[in-house]
Amino acid sequence: MSTVTLTVNNTPQTREIEDRTLLVHFLRDHLGLTGTHVGCDTTQCGACTVILDGRAVKSCTILAVAADGGSVTTIEGLATGDRLHDVQTAFHECHGLQCGFCTPGMIMASVDMIRRHDGVLDEHTIRHELEGNLCRCTGYHNIVEAVLMAAEKYRGEHHVAVE
DSSP: OEEEEEEETTEEEEEEEOTTOBHHHIIIIITOOTTSOOSOSSSSSOTTEEEETTEEEEGGGSBGGGGTTOEEEOGGGTSBTTBOOHHHHHHHHTTOOSSOSSHHHHHHHHHHHHHHTTTOOOHHHHHHHGGGSOOSSSOSHHHHHHHHHHHHHHHHHHTOOOO
16 A cells, blocks of 8 residues: 555645556546546557646556656646636537547547647647547547647637747
8 A cells, every 4th residue: 555645636635545556546436536537448548648747648557656746637627617628618619529438538638739739730740649549439520620729729829820
């Protein structure tokens, strides 16, 4: 057993857990944050994607003890009160979801992608970057449109010049 302390969605959380507890299970089972989904347990599907210390990671292959002292943002931590994050809004407006199972991981991966590329994205880059996040329902077209919409808003807010 180990004591793990993480800042999750800007709130410090300390729990006594088994050393083999995966980050995804820490979030779901110990904190009740069930928006992070368990899909494949092998990093193939991306449903468990969260932001850990500023980077998108697949939480099904990271031990919670390895993340001790870190900062995690889950899908539940993106919105500010009743105001959805711009990527969440874009997914809603572009209908970038169907069954919704992959949506939290897609959104978290997209948030990180937009940040890393300063909002300067094209369809090819988005499709390449989302290869590790599987969706069985949408065919990705609306997901790509949502990421493009959110990236454009990001550029506008951050005044990033597009060449």
